[in-house]
Amino acid sequence: ATQSANGRIIDTPGDIRAGRALGPDIVVYKETSMYYGTYQGPPIIWAFNVISNQIGTPCQ
Secondary structure, eight states: OOOOOOOOOSSSSSOOOEEEETTEEEEEEEEEEEEEEEEETTTTTEEEEEEEOOOOOOOO
């Protein structure tokens, strides 16, 4: 209940187009990039690393 967070993924341009759980982690897709998110716990909550800055998805 206290682990809500918000933030911005700004390493690559564009809006987030889709997301998918990958075990306890998540993959987030922008139009031309992908990020791998891992749960870190407080105070960071989530850490996102760029998987690709050339391949993404146009929609879900």
